[in-house]
Amino acid sequence: FVQMRTKLNVADNSGAKIVGCIQAKARKIGGSIGDVIVASVKEAASGKKRIKKFEKESTKVKKGDVVRAVIVRARMQKGRRDGSHIRFDENAVVIINKEGEPVGTRVYGPVAAELRAKKFVKILSLADDV
Amino acid sequence: MRLEKCWFCSSTIYPGHGMMYVRNDAKIFRFCRSKCHKNFKMKRNPRKVKWTKIYRKLHGKELPQDTTFELERKRNRPERYDRNVVEDTVKAMKKISETRVEREAQFWKNRMRGKKTQQRREDLAELQQGIHLVKAPTALLEEPSLTLPKEKMKVKVSVEQESKAMES
Numbered sequence: 001f002v003q004m005r006t007k008l009n010v011a012d013n014s015g016a017k018i019v020g021c022i023q024a025k026a027r028k029i030g031g032s033i034g035d036v037i038v039a040s041v042k043e044a045a046s047g048k049k050r051i052k053k054f055e056k057e058s059t060k061v062k063k064g065d066v067v068r069a070v071i072v073r074a075r076m077q078k079g080r081r082d083g084s085h086i087r088f089d090e091n092a093v094v095i096i097n098k099e100g101e102p103v104g105t106r107v108y109g110p111v112a113a114e115l116r117a118k119k120f121v122k123i124l125s126l127a128d129d130v
Numbered sequence: 131m132r133l134e135k136c137w138f139c140s141s142t143i144y145p146g147h148g149m150m151y152v153r154n155d156a157k158i159f160r161f162c163r164s165k166c167h168k169n170f171k172m173k174r175n176p177r178k179v180k181w182t183k184i185y186r187k188l189h190g191k192e193l194p195q196d197t198t199f200e201l202e203r204k205r206n207r208p209e210r211y212d213r214n215v216v217e218d219t220v221k222a223m224k225k226i227s228e229t230r231v232e233r234e235a236q237f238w239k240n241r242m243r244g245k246k247t248q249q250r251r252e253d254l255a256e257l258q259q260g261i262h263l264v265k266a267p268t269a270l271l272e273e274p275s276l277t278l279p280k281e282k283m284k285v286k287v288s289v290e291q292e293s294k295a296m297e298s
Contacts, residue, residue: 073152082131083146089154110156129156 001030002037002071002091011072011092011111012104012126015061018043019069019093031071033078033086034114036100039093041065060103061095067103069093070120072111072127086112094123102126138166138176140183193237198230 002008006021019039026035044063061067073088080086088110095103102123110129115121124130134143137159149167151159161167169179176182186192209215257264 073154077149084143084148084150086150086152088152109154110152112152 001032001076002035002074003030006030006091007042008039008069008071008091008093010069010095011108012094012102013058013106013108014095014102014104015059016041016044016063016065016067016095019067019095022066025068032076033071033074033088033112034118034120036068036070036096037093039067039069041067058104067095068098069095070100070115070118070123072107072115072123073109074112078112078114080114088112094120096120096123134160136160136162136166138162138170138179138182191241193234196230196233198226198233201226 002021002024004021004023008019008021010016010019018041020042021031021037021039023038024031024035025037026032031037041061041063044061044065045059070093071091072094073090073092075087075089075091077085077087092109094107094111097103100120105126107123107126108128111123111127113124113130115124131145133145134148135141136143136148138161141162143160143162148160148162149164151161151167151170153159159170161170169176176184177188179185183192187194
């Protein structure tokens with residue numbers, strides 16, 4: 001479960017690198033894949049590096065910001081309706097705004113299909129793999 | 131619904147079983163049970179783990195290649211539902227699995243051929259070496275009838291002893 005103090009990687013290009021969970025919005029026990037959390041940005045990109053020739057590291061989100069994020073990958077397995085379980089290699093989030101729209105423009109790495117049920121369609125469409 | 135194969139042991143994963151692990155490079159590993167999952171986490175290579183299908187096929191314990199296996203390919207294009215096609219497919223599946231079982235049995239037979247006689251020969255040699263564990267060497271000397279058979283397969287030590295007792 002993703003609880004308070006859990007550090008998560010950021011899987012988009014919003015500027016944040018690592019984020020620490022402050023509160024898991026979905027359940028008292030903690031969040032899992034597909035849940036929204038409130039987090040504080042622990043580590044952010046400086047904005048000086050260039051990822052590609054025409055793309056600079058964005059600084060939409062700075063260190064110390066309190067943001068909302070949705071968990072897209074989690075180390076703890078999540079059960080599915082058909083009885084199978086799925087787990088990922090790391091804990092990762094995509095930073096979103098109040099409406100649920102992702103703040104960044106790209107999403108990195110595979111993403112759980114559980115997001116579809118939670119209506120995070122934009123993230124799914126941006127992701128490399130589901 | 132789809133029946134997957136376990137990445138580690140190659141057994142089928144039925145719905146409701148097993149775990150799916152997605153690596154960060156988006157490669158998916160499916161496991162049929164936690165045994166396989168734990169072995170994977172230990173970074174064991176299934177090609178070296180003796181009870182997996184991969185090992186068995188690699189080391190010639192099981193039928194490595196056959197046309198029946200190729201019929202079990204993964205097909206990604208969904209077919210339009212046709213009752214007759216389904217009926218034929220089910221019949222074909224049965225026939226294919228029957229032939230596969232037959233061929234595997236034949237392979238096993240071929241593999242085990244000559245093993246029985248070899249085993250018998252080995253047992254005989256062991257007997258000749260280790261008869262002192264069964265009967266004391268002095269006893270063998272005293273009663274010359276208690277000799278070990280040369281070419282015969284059965285050791286009739288006790289029977290000869292009985293006949294000796296009956297004679298005296």
